[in-house]
Amino acid sequence: MPVADWLSCFPCFAFLLTTPDDRVEECAKAFTARGLTARRLGTLDDTGEVRLRDASGSVVVFDLNEESVTRLGR
Numbered sequence: 001m002p003v004a005d006w007l008s009c010f011p012c013f014a015f016l017l018t019t020p021d022d023r024v025e026e027c028a029k030a031f032t033a034r035g036l037t038a039r040r041l042g043t044l045d046d047t048g049e050v051r052l053r054d055a056s057g058s059v060v061v062f063d064l065n066e067e068s069v070t071r072l073g074r
Helices: 003-008 023-034
Strands: 049-054 057-063
Touching: 003 057
Parallel strands: none
Antiparallel strands: 049 057
């Protein structure tokens, strides 16, 4: 299954939130206090791209300039 299909098949099972760097821990505690996992996983920039990265490099999984995720536009 393509990664983009897998990432968008159950979008309601996760939250993607933004917060200033100095409030990441506070935001995560609101979830972990309820038994949920919360982690910082990225940084926002103005490219409109959602990228996944590991030790071997990175790949664009969504380009919000060209497509939408669950019909949410840029």
